[in-house]
Amino acid sequence: MGRKQTDGGVASGTQPWIRYRSRIDSETVRSYLLGVSGVIGFLILWHLLSLTQPDIVLPSPIAVGERFVDELLSGDMTTALQQSMMHWLPGTIVGTALGVGAGVILGWSRTADQITAPVVRILRPIPPLAMIGFAIAWFGINHVGAAFIIALGAFWINFYATYGGVESVSDDLIDVGRTLGVNGNLATIRTIVIPSALPEILTGIRTGIGRCWMLVVAAEIFGVPGIGREIQRASTNLLVDRVIAYILVLSLMFLVVDTLFRVGQRRALRWRA
Template sequence: MTAVITTGATSVPTRSMRWKEPRRHLLFLAGVLVLWQLGNLALGQLVLPSVPSVFKALLEITLSGALIKAMGESILLLFLGLSAALAIGFFFGVLIGRSKLAQWTLSPYFSALFVTPTVALVPLVLVWFGFGLSGRVLVVILAAVVPIMLSVAGSLRDEPGELVEVARSFGVRGEIALLVHVRLRAALPVILSGFRLAVGRAVVGMAVAETYLRLGGIGALINSYGALFQTDYVFASILPLTFLGIGLTKLVSRVERHFQGWQS
């Protein structure tokens, strides 16, 4: 299970993104922008807005505070959803990882949740929980909880035999103390890689919730510009969301690398 989690993560194009030669990348970026501008001339402002107009729109929504307000709401939603998903994922992960009874009775539901696209659950959440913050937070939890639960459960199932032995001989007694002091610490790298997946899915869940409910946050901002066919503003508000997703994932993988270094 643990190996499965890490391979699943590395196949996503994180690793190949290296910035060894910034000059070549800058040249390529210039080429892309020139092509974009040519596309703008050929297709028109509605289909592909010109590069300057996107930057102007970005500057304008930043200065007017609309972008900052929307991003603030989105980040708050992400924070609440991810914290709750961590708590719930940890609870069930420990339960399922350490008890076979829990594994056999509970894990099928998590598997079912994992294969169901979060988007498909949003209408149900809306009917049951309404338009409020709680409904949106629940969507983020639904998106993010399973990778956390799976990584916690999977890593606790692999017994860190030597570590447990050593801890016992140093007088760590009781299942809870062992869990906190030994098993969870040994499992940290795997749990972090599960958390990295969860962050990516949480960003998607956040966008889905905000788009479907059309209330607050960056998702609603993008869609309100989309409804007015202001394509330049749509691009200008999508870019920060993309960078938010990439930035958060990078942050977690940096923490991950830190702890991997400790273990090896």
């Protein structure tokens, strides 16, 4: 009798969990199906529109797919992607690190914020593309100059996201931490401020990653080799299918990086649940 009651209790206790997992799985499947149907619908619409235009204006999805495969098999696409990664990766890392660091400092220290506020307000409206001339003069036409442009774009996004997250940390939460023995600025920032602002910080990093992929094309305008230069060359020669093929490379790379980052973001914020 005792064993049967125990088994029945376990079974009845697991039934809600099984129903919950089943609901989550069905929602995931439904989400994927809707996403796939959206992509198929987009491709159908694209194909129908391409029938009304010459290939030089809007090539069909099939033509773009063939061009994509040709560029991939020839090695040109892989080479261009590797070249772009040589300035996208360091630019994104440096800009993100500096932006998050500055956001934490200025968001926490009122004195530092007041000292730097005029300079920040002057520099913030300047678009990264306006700094291309400085990039060429300071670093030359190379990967370092392109990484500089990308880092600028990553810096401001991460700075304001982190600044807002740190500034919005509740004073009551800080008081509770001090009551529990968390004293000193560094200890408070490490154990209270950063964990509390982590959702905003991670959102800024994720947004900055996407922005940096957009800046890859702009950073390569002045001749740095990579995907952006290939797009520019194809545009000059009116090879629209090649332009779209390389744009798809940027989209796919962003999709891969964003998906991996979302997985890490969920794990980093799991404790909040």
